[in-house]
Amino acid sequence: MASVLALDWGNYWQQSIFRVLGSAVFIILGAGTFVIAFLFKMMSYMQSRLGPMEAGPHGTLQLVAEVGKFLQKEDLVPERADARLFKLAPYVVLASTFLLAVVMPFGPDAYFVNLDTGVFLALGLSSISVIGILVAGWASANKYSLIGGLRAAGQLIAYELPMVLAVVGVVIQAGTLNLQGIVAAQHSGQIFGWDGIGNPFVLTQLVGFVVFLIATQAELAQTPFDMPIAESEIVTGYMTEYSGMRFLLFFIAEFATAAVFSALAATLFLGGWAIPFVDLDDNVMNVVGPLVLVTKMMIVGTLIFWARFTFPRFREDQLQSFAWKFLIPISLVNILATMVLKVAF
Amino acid sequence: MTLTDSQQLAYANAQAADGRVNVELETDDGMVLNMGPQHPATHGTLRLIARLDGEQVTSADVMCGYMHRGYEKLCEVRTYPQVTTLVNRIDWLGSFANEVPFILAAEQLMEVEAPPRAKWIRTLLFELSRIANISLFIGDLALQLGAQTPAFLAFRDREFVLNQIESVTGGRFHPNFDRIGGLKDDLPKGWIADTKAAMVRLREFCDLMEGLVYGNEIFQTRTRGIGIIPAKVAESYGLSGANLRGSGVDWDLRRDANIGLAYDELDWKVWTHPDGDCFARCWVRLQEVREATKIVDQLCDGMPGGAIMAKVPRIIKVPEGEAYVATENPLGAMGYYVVSRGDIGPFRVKIRSASFNNISIAPWLLKGVYVPDIIAILASLYFILGDIDR
Amino acid sequence: MPRPALKIPGLFKGLKITMGIFLQTMFPKRGIRTLMPAPTLGAVTVQYPYKSAPEVPAARARGVIALKEENCTVCMLCSRSCPDWCIYIEGHKTKAPPRRPGGKERTVSALDRFDIDYALCMYCGICVEVCPFDALFWSPEFEYSEPKLADLLHDMDRLGEWMETVPDFETYEAGSDAKVRKVPR
Numbered sequence: 011m012a013s014v015l016a017l018d019w020g021n022y023w024q025q026s027i028f029r030v031l032g033s034a035v036f037i038i039l040g041a042g043t044f045v046i047a048f049l050f051k052m053m054s055y056m057q058s059r060l061g062p063m064e065a066g067p068h069g070t071l072q073l074v075a076e077v078g079k080f081l082q083k084e085d086l087v088p089e090r091a092d093a094r095l096f097k098l099a100p101y102v103v104l105a106s107t108f109l110l111a112v113v114m115p116f117g118p119d120a121y122f123v124n125l126d127t128g129v130f131l132a133l134g135l136s137s138i139s140v141i142g143i144l145v146a147g148w149a150s151a152n153k154y155s156l157i158g159g160l161r162a163a164g165q166l167i168a169y170e171l172p173m174v175l176a177v178v179g180v181v182i183q184a185g186t187l188n189l190q191g192i193v194a195a196q197h198s199g200q201i202f203g204w205d206g207i208g209n210p211f212v213l214t215q216l217v218g219f220v221v222f223l224i225a226t227q228a229e230l231a232q233t234p235f236d237m238p239i240a241e242s243e244i245v246t247g248y249m250t251e252y253s254g255m256r257f258l259l260f261f262i263a264e265f266a267t268a269a270v271f272s273a274l275a276a277t278l279f280l281g282g283w284a285i286p287f288v289d290l291d292d293n294v295m296n297v298v299g300p301l302v303l304v305t306k307m308m309i310v311g312t313l314i315f316w317a318r319f320t321f322p323r324f325r326e327d328q329l330q331s332f333a334w335k336f337l338i339p340i341s342l343v344n345i346l347a348t349m350v351l352k353v354a355f
Numbered sequence: 356m357t358l359t360d361s362q363q364l365a366y367a368n369a370q371a372a373d374g375r376v377n378v379e380l381e382t383d384d385g386m387v388l389n390m391g392p393q394h395p396a397t398h399g400t401l402r403l404i405a406r407l408d409g410e411q412v413t414s415a416d417v418m419c420g421y422m423h424r425g426y427e428k429l430c431e432v433r434t435y436p437q438v439t440t441l442v443n444r445i446d447w448l449g450s451f452a453n454e455v456p457f458i459l460a461a462e463q464l465m466e467v468e469a470p471p472r473a474k475w476i477r478t479l480l481f482e483l484s485r486i487a488n489i490s491l492f493i494g495d496l497a498l499q500l501g502a503q504t505p506a507f508l509a510f511r512d513r514e515f516v517l518n519q520i521e522s523v524t525g526g527r528f529h530p531n532f533d534r535i536g537g538l539k540d541d542l543p544k545g546w547i548a549d550t551k552a553a554m555v556r557l558r559e560f561c562d563l564m565e566g567l568v569y570g571n572e573i574f575q576t577r578t579r580g581i582g583i584i585p586a587k588v589a590e591s592y593g594l595s596g597a598n599l600r601g602s603g604v605d606w607d608l609r610r611d612a613n614i615g616l617a618y619d620e621l622d623w624k625v626w627t628h629p630d631g632d633c634f635a636r637c638w639v640r641l642q643e644v645r646e647a648t649k650i651v652d653q654l655c656d657g658m659p660g661g662a663i664m665a666k667v668p669r670i671i672k673v674p675e676g677e678a679y680v681a682t683e684n685p686l687g688a689m690g691y692y693v694v695s696r697g698d699i700g701p702f703r704v705k706i707r708s709a710s711f712n713n714i715s716i717a718p719w720l721l722k723g724v725y726v727p728d729i730i731a732i733l734a735s736l737y738f739i740l741g742d743i744d745r
Numbered sequence: 746m747p748r749p750a751l752k753i754p755g756l757f758k759g760l761k762i763t764m765g766i767f768l769q770t771m772f773p774k775r776g777i778r779t780l781m782p783a784p785t786l787g788a789v790t791v792q793y794p795y796k797s798a799p800e801v802p803a804a805r806a807r808g809v810i811a812l813k814e815e816n817c818t819v820c821m822l823c824s825r826s827c828p829d830w831c832i833y834i835e836g837h838k839t840k841a842p843p844r845r846p847g848g849k850e851r852t853v854s855a856l857d858r859f860d861i862d863y864a865l866c867m868y869c870g871i872c873v874e875v876c877p878f879d880a881l882f883w884s885p886e887f888e889y890s891e892p893k894l895a896d897l898l899h900d901m902d903r904l905g906e907w908m909e910t911v912p913d914f915e916t917y918e919a920g921s922d923a924k925v926r927k928v929p930r
Contacts, residue, residue: 051784055770056763057507060790153388157410157726233501234573237727320567320763321756322574323501325727326410437828440869472920504763511789522803525883531869539874542918543805567762570755660920 029122033111040111040269040307041262042073047308048315049265056319076258083254088151091251095149100252100259102142107266109135114273115190117283117299118291128189129181132274133174136229139267140166143238146260147248158247161326162231162238168333169228169235175341176222179215179348180278193282197290207286212279217344219279221337226271227314228333230264234321235329268314269307276306385413388726392421398495399740401714405721405729412729415721417714422744430704435461435535435671438701443529445708446742449488449685451480451520454533457704459615460680460693461535464673469615472661473537478617479550479654480520480532481682482647486557487516488685489644492737496637497568499734500577505568512560515553522546535671537664547655554648561645569634569641578633582720582732585631592719593712596687597643598736601636603629608683616682621653633735640737672699686710686742706745710738804912806885807868809899810861811907813929816880819854823872823881831865832872833858861904863889864897882928884910 020028050072054061062069087093113128113135115121125131140163147159181187184195192211199209212219228235239247249260276282283299284290324332385408392400400421406413426445430438442457443450455477462469469477494509517527523542524530532539568574584594589602599606607625609618626642628635673695681690687709694703713736720736721729772779773787791798802808819836835858841851873881884907891897899907914925 052767053503055784055788056767057504058511058766058770058787058789059507060784060788060792063792153386157388161410233503236501316760316764319502319504320759321502321571322497322568322577323727324573325577325725327725328576433828434826436826436871436874437869440828440867440871472922504766508766514789518801518803521806523805525803525805525807525870526868529868539870540805541921541923543915544918546918563762566758568759571759572755575755658918658920660922662922 029112030108032122033108036111036114037107037266037269038262040273041266043304043308044265044269044272044311044315045073046070048311052312052315053319080254080258085255086251086253088251090151092149092151095145096251097256099142099146099149100256100263102145103139103263104142104259104266106135106138106142107263107270109138110267110270110274113189114270114303115193115277115283116303117296118190118293120283120296120299121190124190125188127187129177129187129192129278132189133170133177136173136267136271137166137170139263143248146252150248150251152251154246155248155250158238158250162248165228165231165235165237165326165329165333168330169225169337172221172333172337172341173225173229175338175345176215176218176225177278179218179341179344180211182345182348182352183211183214189277189282192278193284194290196281197284197286208281208284210279210281215279215344215348217340218348219275221341221344222275222279223310223313224337226275227317228329230268230271230314232268232314232318234317234323236318236323237326237329268311272307272310272314273303275310276303280306280310282306385409390729398738401738401740401743403717403729403733405726407726410725412721412724412726415718415729417717419711419714419740419743422740424741424745426706426745427704430701432700434700435673438704439533440529440531442706443531444741445706445745446488446684446686446689446710446739447528448491448739449484450528451484451524451530451532452488452682452684453689454531455481455616456680456682456684456689457691457693458533458535459682460678460691461673461695461701462615463678463680464676464693464695465535465667465671466674467536467665467667469537470662470665471617471659472541473663473665474615475617475654475658476523476538476542476663477533477615478621479651480524480530481616482650482654483516483520483550485685486644486647486651487513487520489640489647490516490557490560492640493564493568493637493644496734496737497564497574499730500574502568502571502574505564508560508563508567512556512563515556519546519550519553522549534664535673536667537662541663547658551652551655554651557648558645561641561648564641569638575634577727577731578637578735579630581633581724581728582735583630583632584716584720588716588719589631592716594687594716595709595712596683596685597636597639598687598713598716600625600627601639601735602631603627608681608688612681614680614682617654620657621650623650623653633731636735636737670699672697673701681707684709686737686739687713689742708742708745710740710742711745714738714743802885802887804885804915805883806887807870807883808885808887809863809883809889809907809910810866810873810904811882811884811911812859812861812901812904813880813882813908814856814859814901814905816878816929817856817859818878818880819856820877822875822877826871826875828869828871829865829867831862833860833862856901859901859904860898862898864894879926879929882908882911884908885912886910 050061050069062072065071065075087096110132112122113125113132143162144159147155147162180192184192186192186195196210197208201209201213231238249257252260283295283303285302288295385406388405388407390403390405392402402418402421404416404418426441429441433441439454439457442453445453490509490513494506497505520530521527523546524532584602586602586604589599589604605625605627610625613619623646626639626646628639675695675697677692677694679690679692681688689709690707692705693701696702717733720732724732770784770787771782774781774783819834821834824832824834836854836856838852839855841853843850870883873883886907911928913928916925917923
């Protein structure tokens with residue numbers, strides 16, 4: 011099994027198809043799990059109600075019903091909308107999520123690609139979705155969408171920086187940009203000389219972890235940073251004119267991005283697919299690794315969605331000053347401290 | 356290369372469309388954003404036409420009337436019990452409160468006074484409707500600012516009040532319980548104990564909202580310093596209720612102009628806040644709910660015995676005359692000007708509703724604020740469309 | 746301009762509240778079975794129509810109006826006082842035998858038609874209140890929705906059937922002067 015996953019079989023095209031399909035499976039399953047666990051159930055229980063209960067046992071098949079509902083809807087393109095751009099926008103957003111999922115490692119040999127600049131690629135790819143959102147906002151020929159798209163542009167670009175800077179601390183501490191290398195560094199690291207549980211960077215990079223989570227929340231346009239969507243003001247912001255399958259693509263993209271970012275946070279800060287007492291190269295980790303990663307993803311997802319369902323939203327100028335005047339200075343200080351401590355110890 | 360006619364036409368159309376958008380974006384007045392009658396934020400069918408410069412409002416116009424149901428005309432051709440039924444539906448969240456000033460005006464014309472027990476139960480239901488109305492306001496306020504959870508919690512805890520209203524009047528939303536001379540029926544057994552238990556839950560709800568919503572730093576940055584109404588401006592625009600008290604004006608019709616309700620026999624406090632911003636108005640409303648629970652407790656404890664209805668004829672003909680009675684409804688000051696010609700129904704009823712005056716300050720208040728602040732300000736002014744449009 | 750200072754207890758209090766409600770909904774059982782998830786028990790949702798909350802609706806709830814035909818004297822007061830004019834009454838006068846032998850024959854009214862159109866009914870209760878002969882009563886039944894609008898017109902027989910669901914009038918709270926009326930069965 012290890013050899014299958016290590017992709018030293020087949021030619022380039024077979025490997026690529028496997029990567030695409032595998033990434034698609036990860037995206038769909040990840041988005042689906044996050045939607046059911048957090049949006050349907052956790053949100054409902056936090057509001058003292060049950061959520062969907064009819065479709066499937068305890069509403070677990072509600073997603074199937076929703077997908078069916080979206081598929082059978084009419085394909086609407088507003089009359090004055092720029093049709094080509096309007097139709098293109100959801101795919102751009104989804105594409106960035108797909109590409110992000112490709113760099114995620116699931117086990118010692120279970121990965122799609124193993125790049126030496128994995129982290130760099132991941133962070134770069136996450137910026138592509140901004141283009142999709144902007145395009146959606148402009149092409150919809152709707153003033154609400156336009157406002158939503160403009161807000162999104164400012165917000166998503168502003169919060170790219172704290173995310174990158176938070177990750178820089180991790181990279182300094184791990185010494186590599188390779189995601190497998192970061193997992194290895196956490197597994198075999200030591201906390202002040204004790205190597206019982208390795209060195210998950212959440213302990214030493216707590217500030218970075220918090221900043222990364224806040225920046226993720228903003229990148230996903232979740233409350234308290236959901237000005238681009240801002241349902242009570244601009245209906246659904248850039249997604250207002252979308253219905254049916256196109257809206258489903260945005261919806262999947264939103265939750266799949268949440269899943270992928272949670273996986274990224276788990277890999278960077280919580281130790282990824284490794285667990286403390288099992289060897290890194292052990293073959294059983296190829297099976298257990300994905301499960302471990304999913305568990306850690308759910309933990310990070312709980313934090314993200316817990317904040318989403320509790321807080322009201324910031325106004326966009328407050329949002330921007332929060333990013334530029336607070337998060338970026340803190341993450342710069344974090345980097346400085348990491349550098350100093352890394353050299354000192 | 357020459358273009359065909361249809362191509363030329365398409366090109367001209369595209370240029371014209373671009374030109375329209377550009378003109379809008381480039382004029383001093385800015386882009387017109389129509390937060391139309393169907394919108395998640397406005398409490399019903401309110402149309403707000405805002406001219407934006409980027410994200411700032413340069414001017415705003417409020418257009419109401421999409422929900423006009425012709426109440427004053429309807430009241431001309433209905434009898435007094437029928438008008439009481441209809442009037443429930445003006446401010447549909449605190450429905451009993453709509454009946455009270457009308458019945459008090461009619462009682463004033465008939466020169467009949469309700470017996471003490473009826474007065475106390477009337478006050479009790481009045482305060483319960485205030486709690487029901489404003490607890491939903493608090494939940495909805497959080498919803499409009501982005502937090503989804505408090506709205507559901509508000510609905511969950513409001514059920515206790517609605518169940519109490521239902522067990523005495525028969526209807527959760529439209530009690531239709533006030534009658535000229537008293538009330539329709541008396542309290543069922545065990546109601547007072549149940550209501551006191553419900554008040555305990557409502558107080559817990561207030562504490563919950565204070566922790567979840569009012570104590571939240573994000574909520575405070577969204578509402579503090581936003582939409583400041585100085586006291587003089589508030590008075591000149593005819594605001595009433597918590598909007599006036601949130602600007603520091605100590606004005607409450609329950610204390611100052613009490614006709615026919617039991618407020619002067621109770622020990623309660625009027626809450627004001629000096630700031631005049633959104634947070635002040637919302638905070639005053641939260642304190643009003645707390646105060647209302649205390650008033651309900653006092654009313655439950657000291658309920659006098661006796662008849663529920665004064666001696667009035669079966670078919671009521673109100674003698675000729677005019678009377679105006681205003682009470683402190685949950686939304687503000689609501690008044691009914693009843694003109695009677697000695698018939699079984701009023702000749703003319705003029706309804707002074709609180710939200711109509713409350714919303715009149717919106718164009719003045721919304722100048723220069725950001726788009727999200729429009730929502731925060733409208734939420735804190737708290738209007739109900741049925742009350743504006745009648 | 747926000748300054749999220751070093752003390753941010755308000756945000757954490759909010760998080761604690763929502764997590765508290767979440768745990769309360771997930772794990773409502775106490776004692777030895779505390780960690781068994783039972784959300785259907787912990788949530789306030791009642792999964793109608795599979796289950797129903799026993800105390801709902803209240804006894805005085807205005808669900809449907811029941812007619813006691815024998816008491817109706819076709820005085821038309823209810824029909825006249827309905828704000829929606831949703832009660833349709835037709836009756837005729839007949840002669841009834843004299844009370845005492847040798848007396849005069851009495852004229853009584855008999856009901857031909859008594860329909861209430863629940864598609865129009867506002868559930869205000871003025872008809873029940875003005876009836877001088879105790880012929881109309883409120884019942885808390887509410888499950889009578891129909892696929893066809895015309896079926897919401899309940900005729901005399903159906904209104905008579907609702908009489909079985911009319912609860913007895915409740916006793917009043919202490920201190921009340923009112924007398925509890927009886928529902929004629």
